[in-house]
Amino acid sequence: AQTVTQSQPEMSVQEAETVTLSCTYDTSENNYYLFWYKQPPSRQMILVIRQEAYKQQNATENRFSVNFQKAAKSFSLKISDSQLGDTAMYFCAFMIIFGNEKLTFGTGTRLTIIP
């Protein structure tokens, strides 16, 4: 079974600063995807970034980037130049490629951007 651990229940950072959210996972699989999802108060989960485990290069999407350490089973999210609209819950998630189609989620980190 796969597990995803987010050890930071809450974080806060000043606007325009950089913040890093941590995620570790445990699996015996070799081929999988890792995701970061954002959940604002509207409750809708929004995909922030996706990383394929077979790719060594870290994924980036504008101000969002990841530090993927496969051997350490670590997948952190870095948000640069943070904005007020980044305030939300952030969930790390895992999915086996061509497996059981399930996303396994961590318990989330509540991020607050302070004006």
Add this chain to the structure above:
Amino acid sequence: GAGVSQSPSNKVTEKGKDVELRCDPISGHTALYWYRQSLGQGLEFLIYFQGNSAPDKSGLPSDRFSAERTGGSVSTLTIQRTQQEDSAVYLCASSLDRATNEKLFFGSGTQLSVL
């Protein structure tokens, strides 16, 4: 539709009553997922549909939970004889094909409160 639509947005019911939650996926999306988000927790997988069939029902927590999908489109999640521990946000998501190949789009969920 433009996005995944879920109804009702909020539902308050009495313990022991049955409830039906509806999910209308994005038009043309063949894959549909139900997740449950309990307070302070990540998302818990419930069931996955590919077309009208459900290859994986393993996440349904008890036989009080059932789901169906008709016409390869709308899905309903039914909870019979609701219990207080069923209180949660129920999220639906859809993708064009298997979630490993396509981006997953989430609805805004149904907040279920069992009194």
